Amino acid sequence: MKSIVVFGSNGQLASELRDISNLEKGYQFHFISRNEVNFESEIEIKKYFENLLPKDTVGIINAVAYTAVDLAESEIATAKSINTIAPGIISEKCNQHGIKFVHISTDFVFDGHKCTSYLETDSKNPLSVYGKTKSNGEDLILQNDKSAIILRTSWVYSKYGKNFLKTILRLASEKLEISVVEDQIGTPTWARDLAQVSLEAITSNHSGIFHFSNEGVASWYDFAFEIVSQVNKNCNVKPIPSISYPTPAKRPSFSVLNKTKIRNSFQFQNYHWKDRIPLVLSELI
Secondary structure (H helix, E strand, O other), X not given: OEEEEEEOOOOHHHHHHHHHHHHOOOEEEEEEOOOOOOOOOHHHHHHHHHHHOOOOEEEEEEOOOOOXXXXXXXXXXXXXXXXHHHXXXXXHHHHHHOOEEEEEEEHHHOOOOOXXXXXXXXXXXOOOHHHHHHHHHHHHHHHHOOOOEEEEEOOEEOOOOOOHHHHHHHHHHHOOEEEEEOOOEEOXXXXXXXXXXXXXXXXXXXXXXEEOOOEOOEEHHHHHHHHHHHHOOOOEEEEEOHHHOOOOOOOOOXXXXXXXXXXXXXXXOOOEHHHHHHHHHHHHO
């Protein structure tokens, strides 16, 4: 049986991939944790390909990333190792072995100055260390492996790990009022939908950059308000400007991703972000 390797085992995407991997007939999945491979080490990554990679591997999904956006401003070397150097090595090895490579990237490669949804071909101008290291990782992948797929996504949440939805649920149960930024605009994405698209990508003949998020547009305030409304919490969600909630890392004020290309290339049904929240809440509450 052909193997698909997922780098990452405990994150949101990897956890959702594990849940749905049994639906992908004809493939055996291997989930590689950071305990098995230190993705900050070039030597360990290369050693995995040389000694541990299943012989029948046809695809690798890289779900490992340094995603602590604010912490990355001070942990630059770590963010660079995981978000830039590691994807560069993985893409080089995948190209050498003839293995399909799917890498997950981010809307934070853009500066947010555009007023319409971002196309795959739009110029990048990341504002943060996180965004810069992810952008540089993309560049290395495109140089090393012409058959690779880069999936840019945004505002990922699920029942797993730490994410915005779970934070809002906790705060709404503890407080009578919470304040949430209203002038950063993007689109929430359920990790399970991203997992489905990742599987579509890894078994496809496509290559290059694709954008995927759920449908619709929202501010962080809109996202929080919808979460609280659906759980009927006695909590008021108050909109505030970004200037009232300063963070170490700058974030794009508008990072909605245009999904025309991926809709025309892959066979999947996408959903509005508001329609996915009840499904996640049903798994958590």
